[in-house]
Amino acid sequence: MTQSLNTKLASALIFWTAVHVPITNAASIDTETSTPATTAASKEEQAINMAKAELSKQSSMDATSFKIISAVEHTWPDSSLGCGKPNQMSAQVITNGYVVTIQTNKGTQVVHATDKYAVICERNIILRNHGNVGAPLKNLEDMIARARSDLANKMHTQPTLIRTLNFAPNEWPDTSMGCVVEGEAVEQKAIKGYRIALNYAGRTYVYHTDMTRVRACPPIEAQ
Secondary structure (H helix, E strand, O other): OHHHHHHHHHHHHHHHHHHHOOOOOHHHHHHHHHOOOOOHHHHHHHHHHHHHHHHHHHHOOOHHHOEEEEEEEEEEOOOOOOOOOOOOOOOOOOEEEEEEEEEEOOEEEEEEEOOOOEEOOHHHOOOOOOOOOOOOOOOHHHHHHHHHHHHHHHHOOOHHHOEEEEEEEEEEOOOOOOOOOOOOOOOOOOEEEEEEEEEEOOEEEEEEEOOOOEEEOOOHHHO
């Protein structure tokens, strides 16, 4: 009888302990299991910081004076981030990052960046020369709007369904902006402007602008 009573008391004590005594490592377990993965927002912030640091290094300018115009998500087919050079080896791996456009007191610069590193394509570097060799930005929004409207008309859709992927400063050797229109008189002189990439229904369309004209390149009919 005494043994049976002792067994019952022992069982009751074990039950009470399990219910009421806290687990010593509960807090640490909770913390470890609930820590979220790096968010997209933090990856974007890190990519922007990488872009600013790389641009500061390349231009010898103070990164605190930079103004971020845009940071657009982009996916590249390899680790060169679209800035590969002849005979340069790049890891053939899909690389996600951002096309970051930065405004400085000498002009604008596009930097390709991930949350780990950043690259400036040589053809886009406009800050080596102390003169502003890039096209002004004041009309760029209007040019992008015109490009989206043109693409929407050609696709028989609404401009709101056209997504702007990125834009980058460019320079062409003549007034055709790299896309000669039949019957057009082309003048051989340097033309500064921007290359605009748009997306509709999973497909990318490229437009060129000299901040006055906007044209699809290649023509939409040829894509």
